[in-house]
Amino acid sequence: MSEATYDLPSTRVAAAEQPAAPTPGYWKSVGQRLIRDPVTMFVTFVLLGILFITIGAPLVTNGDPFTGSVMTRLKPIGTPGHWLGTDETGRDLWTRICYGGRMSLLAAILPVSIALVVGGFLGVVAGFVGGKIGNLIMRVMDVFYAFPSILLAIAICGILGNGLRNAIFALAIVFIPPLVRVSETVTAQARQLDFVEAARASGTTTMQIIRHHVLANVLGPILVYATSLISVSIIISAGLSFLGLGVTPPQPEWGLMLNSLRQAIYVQPYVAALPGLMIFLTSMCFNLMSDGFRSAMDVRLNK
Amino acid sequence: MLVFAIRRLLQAIPILLGVSLVVFGLVHIVPGNPIDMLMPPEASPEVIAQMKAAFGFDKPLYVQYFLWLFRAMQGDFGLSVFNATPVMGQLMVALSNTFILAILGASLGFALGITFGMTAAMFHGKWPDKLFSALATCGVSLPHYWCAIVLVLAFSVLNDFLPAQGMGDDSLPLYQRLEHLVLPVITLSLIPMGVIGRLVRATVLEILGQDFVGALGAKGLPRWPVIRHVCKNAAPPVLAIMGLQFGYLLGGSILVETVFNWPGSGNLLNLAIYRRDIPVLQATILVLASFFVMLNLMVDIAQAAIDPRIRR
Amino acid sequence: MSAALSTPASTPVDPRDRGGPAQPMLLVEDLRKHFPVRGGLLNRQVATVQAVDDVSFSVRKGETLGIVGESGCGKSTTARLLMRLVEPDAGLVTFDGDTVGVPHGISINEMRRQMQMVFQDSYSSLNPRMTVSESIAYAPYMHGLPARQAHERAEALLGQVGLNPRTYARRYPHELSGGQRQRVNIARALALEPRMVILDEAVAALDKSVEAQVLNLLGDLKARFNLTYLFISHDLNVVEYISDRVLVMYLGRVVETGPVESIYSHPRHPYTRALFASKPTLDPDRRTTEMPLTGDPPNPINPPSGCRFRTRCAFAQAICAEKVPPLEAPLYGEGIGDSPHLVACHLPEAQAAMGVHHA
Numbered sequence: 001m002s003e004a005t006y007d008l009p010s011t012r013v014a015a016a017e018q019p020a021a022p023t024p025g026y027w028k029s030v031g032q033r034l035i036r037d038p039v040t041m042f043v044t045f046v047l048l049g050i051l052f053i054t055i056g057a058p059l060v061t062n063g064d065p066f067t068g069s070v071m072t073r074l075k076p077i078g079t080p081g082h083w084l085g086t087d088e089t090g091r092d093l094w095t096r097i098c099y100g101g102r103m104s105l106l107a108a109i110l111p112v113s114i115a116l117v118v119g120g121f122l123g124v125v126a127g128f129v130g131g132k133i134g135n136l137i138m139r140v141m142d143v144f145y146a147f148p149s150i151l152l153a154i155a156i157c158g159i160l161g162n163g164l165r166n167a168i169f170a171l172a173i174v175f176i177p178p179l180v181r182v183s184e185t186v187t188a189q190a191r192q193l194d195f196v197e198a199a200r201a202s203g204t205t206t207m208q209i210i211r212h213h214v215l216a217n218v219l220g221p222i223l224v225y226a227t228s229l230i231s232v233s234i235i236i237s238a239g240l241s242f243l244g245l246g247v248t249p250p251q252p253e254w255g256l257m258l259n260s261l262r263q264a265i266y267v268q269p270y271v272a273a274l275p276g277l278m279i280f281l282t283s284m285c286f287n288l289m290s291d292g293f294r295s296a297m298d299v300r301l302n303k
Numbered sequence: 304m305l306v307f308a309i310r311r312l313l314q315a316i317p318i319l320l321g322v323s324l325v326v327f328g329l330v331h332i333v334p335g336n337p338i339d340m341l342m343p344p345e346a347s348p349e350v351i352a353q354m355k356a357a358f359g360f361d362k363p364l365y366v367q368y369f370l371w372l373f374r375a376m377q378g379d380f381g382l383s384v385f386n387a388t389p390v391m392g393q394l395m396v397a398l399s400n401t402f403i404l405a406i407l408g409a410s411l412g413f414a415l416g417i418t419f420g421m422t423a424a425m426f427h428g429k430w431p432d433k434l435f436s437a438l439a440t441c442g443v444s445l446p447h448y449w450c451a452i453v454l455v456l457a458f459s460v461l462n463d464f465l466p467a468q469g470m471g472d473d474s475l476p477l478y479q480r481l482e483h484l485v486l487p488v489i490t491l492s493l494i495p496m497g498v499i500g501r502l503v504r505a506t507v508l509e510i511l512g513q514d515f516v517g518a519l520g521a522k523g524l525p526r527w528p529v530i531r532h533v534c535k536n537a538a539p540p541v542l543a544i545m546g547l548q549f550g551y552l553l554g555g556s557i558l559v560e561t562v563f564n565w566p567g568s569g570n571l572l573n574l575a576i577y578r579r580d581i582p583v584l585q586a587t588i589l590v591l592a593s594f595f596v597m598l599n600l601m602v603d604i605a606q607a608a609i610d611p612r613i614r615r
Numbered sequence: 616m617s618a619a620l621s622t623p624a625s626t627p628v629d630p631r632d633r634g635g636p637a638q639p640m641l642l643v644e645d646l647r648k649h650f651p652v653r654g655g656l657l658n659r660q661v662a663t664v665q666a667v668d669d670v671s672f673s674v675r676k677g678e679t680l681g682i683v684g685e686s687g688c689g690k691s692t693t694a695r696l697l698m699r700l701v702e703p704d705a706g707l708v709t710f711d712g713d714t715v716g717v718p719h720g721i722s723i724n725e726m727r728r729q730m731q732m733v734f735q736d737s738y739s740s741l742n743p744r745m746t747v748s749e750s751i752a753y754a755p756y757m758h759g760l761p762a763r764q765a766h767e768r769a770e771a772l773l774g775q776v777g778l779n780p781r782t783y784a785r786r787y788p789h790e791l792s793g794g795q796r797q798r799v800n801i802a803r804a805l806a807l808e809p810r811m812v813i814l815d816e817a818v819a820a821l822d823k824s825v826e827a828q829v830l831n832l833l834g835d836l837k838a839r840f841n842l843t844y845l846f847i848s849h850d851l852n853v854v855e856y857i858s859d860r861v862l863v864m865y866l867g868r869v870v871e872t873g874p875v876e877s878i879y880s881h882p883r884h885p886y887t888r889a890l891f892a893s894k895p896t897l898d899p900d901r902r903t904t905e906m907p908l909t910g911d912p913p914n915p916i917n918p919p920s921g922c923r924f925r926t927r928c929a930f931a932q933a934i935c936a937e938k939v940p941p942l943e944a945p946l947y948g949e950g951i952g953d954s955p956h957l958v959a960c961h962l963p964e965a966q967a968a969m970g971v972h973h974a
């Protein structure tokens with residue numbers, strides 16, 4: 001096609017027929033690409049399933065997660081009435097897994113959300129403003145970054161004492177530095193792009209530039225990164241409970257259940273491994289989902 | 304090069320100071336004096352005051368910090384408040400045990416990861432590639448404490464092949480003590496294997512995709528220069544991630560050590576938390592985090608030595 | 616098409632034209648920007664890049680001033696300084712009689728409405744998340760034009776730059792070719808109805824045939840909208856084709872300026888002549904005997920003292936290292952035409968050597 005000639009009228013609706021404020025129609029195309037990706041769709045359904053059995057636990061099981069009976073202790077998988085077996089105090093494992101997911105998911109997703117807000121804000125500020133403020137933020141983050149994540153989480157939790165609140169706090173602290181780094185990097189990159197300069201050159205204010213040009217281009221990668229952090233978060237937060245530092249008994253929680261069933265591994269080996277399987281599954285789904293998002297958001301990859 | 308190395312070294316100092324401040328601050332966020340928490344309620348005030356003075360807990364916080372830091376730099380972390388033995392001794396034993404696991408686990412994981420990653424890249428798009436990618440995705444989302452339990456299940460519970468607990472007595476013959484290592488080392492190797500494998504695959508594919516490498520191959524030149532080129536360019540990023548992964552193994556083995564009852568630094572940390580043994584807690588976290596910083600530093604310098612463009 | 620855009624070129628007076636035709640559109644005096652270079656053990660400032668050093672020039676209303684020079688000589692920095700995307704260290708910029716960014720002058724924002732810029736990289740200067748018409752409509756919309764009108768203006772402009780709005784308005788940048796994207800960038804620059812446009816290597820990344828089309832388009836638009844251009848390029852042929860006057864830069868300084876015919880037929884500065892000598896030309900009248908430029912330009916960190924060209928100049932004498940040569944009328948011959956031809960060189964014999972043979 002030659003440069004200056006008009007080509008054939010396309011099937012697209014001309015913009016004149018759809019007056020709209022200049023907002024990006026980009027997210028729609030991302031959604032379309034996601035729907036066409038079988039792996040992402042599959043893991044999304046699995047995650048929705050996990051969400052359903054945990055939040056809707058009373059709908060899928062009529063058992064009680066807290067009471068068991070000595071008569072039904074450590075039954076194997078496939079026992080009538082307890083299709084996933086029972087734990088060391090005779091509580092139905094299926095029921096415990098459904099209810100336990102609530103805590104596990106909460107303790108994994110909430111810290112990442114907190115870190116996303118705090119870290120994302122600090123990172124965007126550091127990346128866009130740069131200079132002394134940006135430098136200060138990044139140097140402080142470097143210090144926290146110097147701790148391996150599990151070590152920092154365990155240290156904070158171990159010192160503050162166990163409990164769900166402290167675990168969430170500890171994990172949020174752990175996830176802020178990586179989110180600041182990612183946000184800072186992508187923002188600083190976006191800031192240097194010519195179109196940001198062009199917007200500045202046409203008199204757009206800093207806040208408008210951040211909202212219309214920087215955030216739109218930066219939010220995607222930050223969110224994708226946060227999703228992949230959830231997959232780490234669920235492993236660490238269950239790990240904290242596994243060590244007895246997170247959720248306290250008799251609350252059901254996958255990591256905690258794994259730890260208490262571990263003592264019974266010689267009696268009911270398969271039952272003992274079940275809660276860990278749930279952690280693994282959830283973590284993997286979040287991981288694959290973030291991979292799917294990442295490729296769906298790359299405009300240049302998918303023409 | 305030397306300037307770069309010295310500069311990175313100098314940059315590490317404020318980070319290390321920051322780390323020490325965080326560790327110290329963390330312990331003192333919790334209100335109350337560690338001795339008050341430890342002493343039985345019937346202890347007389349004089350005894351408590353005496354204990355505080357003995358452990359230095361009676362001084363103002365900043366004095367405590369500088370004293371602690373000053374001594375720590377000389378390798379003196381004080382006495383454990385739990386059993387009044389030098390913290391340093393306990394820490395050295397625990398650290399060496401952790402090191403054994405981390406080094407073996409990392410070596411195994413790196414070797415497997417590089418092999419698999421290279422294979423996958425060579426067979427790009429064919430079944431070995433797909434199989435490996437699936438395995439690696441599993442590998443990076445594995446809760447390693449669960450994986451440890453599954454391994455125990457498979458090799459100790461269902462089949463009595465390997466020991467599941469501890470590191471074996473000194474009195475045991477060597478091969479039996481080595482047997483104790485097998486399961487923990489395999490467990491620890493899985494995550495680095497997945498991470499390194501994915502990275503090697505991606506890096507090698509990227510380098511192979513460069514035009515001039517394709518041209519080298521197309522001209523039917525010997526494969527050796529191509530391989531050398533690939534290795535030279537893939538080394539810096541792989542090296543960086545290896546360093547990080549080794550650091551994670553050191554600091555993150557606490558969960559695996561718990562499962563296998565391995566008397567390493569993770570175990571020590573765990574005990575210190577339960578005993579509220581502040582000096583041990585502080586020392587363990589500080590030393591592990593400092594290792595991590597130094598490791599990153601060495602990786603940076605090694606990277607710059609391989610690839611001069613990285614020097615800034 | 617909006618009424619404002621269809622203003623015919625015959626309309627004699629732009630209400631924004633305050634100084635009249637004699638008042639230069641842009642007057643730049645002693646503009647300077649030195650970037651700090653950090654390094655060393657403590658990341659201290661160890662040196663400065665003298666990217667733009669005491670640059671002065673003027674752009675008349677309705678003319679095209681071309682800026683040429685090797686890459687790294689400070690052309691883009693000059694453009695960014697004029698747009699105030701970078702804060703100058705020193706210097707005054709006067710836009711149509713009003714000093715920019717001082718209390719009683721013209722505000723930076725107002726100046727930016729009247730002066731716009733087109734960047735070299737057509738891809739990165741468009742927001743990948745916005746459609747073509749959103750990108751063009753953005754600035755007018757931000758300046759208070761209702762969304763519908765902003766889009767109408769965007770579509771009118773797309774037509775003006777030769778892109779059918781029905782086909783292109785709702786495309787994303789990656790769905791366009793390089794030439795089409797640069798047309799969009801030009802339309803975007805025109806969306807605020809500026810009086811002056813800075814084109815920083817705007818055609819450098821394009822294929823030769825596309826480049827010619829875009830250059831023609833620029834010429835059309837200039838006539839239609841009464842524009843003044845500052846055209847930056849390292850391509851001497853393109854600059855000759857489009858410019859009325861030319862400014863030659865070397866390492867952050869102006870070495871020669873004058874009307875395009877005068878500079879291209881009688882280049883005076885040894886650097887300009889060397890530059891022309893290294894230019895590939897098909898015109899046998901213009902074959903030169905001059906030594907072409909050899910070696911890389913020295914680092915703008917620690918540039919040579921005195922005349923910055925002296926390290927590559929065949930005529931250099933002791934005085935060249937001691938004193939900075941002022942920009943003056945040539946010491947040999949005379950400037951041609953109505954506007955002065957100025958040269959920054961100490962030695963008449965250096966300017967005398969005839970570089971261009973006339974058959």
Ligand SMILES: Nc1ncnc2c1ncn2[C@@H]1O[C@H](COP(=O)(O)OP(=O)(O)O)[C@@H](O)[C@H]1O
Pocket residue numbers: 650651664665666684685686687688689690691692693915
């Ligand atoms: N933001 C900056 N920081 C430091 N140095 C810069 C910056 N921008 C430009 N420079 C330096 O200033 C000099 C002139 O650059 P530039 O104006 O882009 O040249 P040109 O456009 O003529 O190729 C170059 O040496 C460049 O490295």
Ligand code: SF4
Pocket residue numbers: 884885886922923924925926928929930931932935940959960961962965
């Ligand atoms: S001033 Fe000297 S060095 Fe500079 S161009 Fe003239 S003769 Fe050459």
Ligand SMILES: [Mg+2]
Pocket residue numbers: 687690691692816
């Ligand atoms: Mg430039």
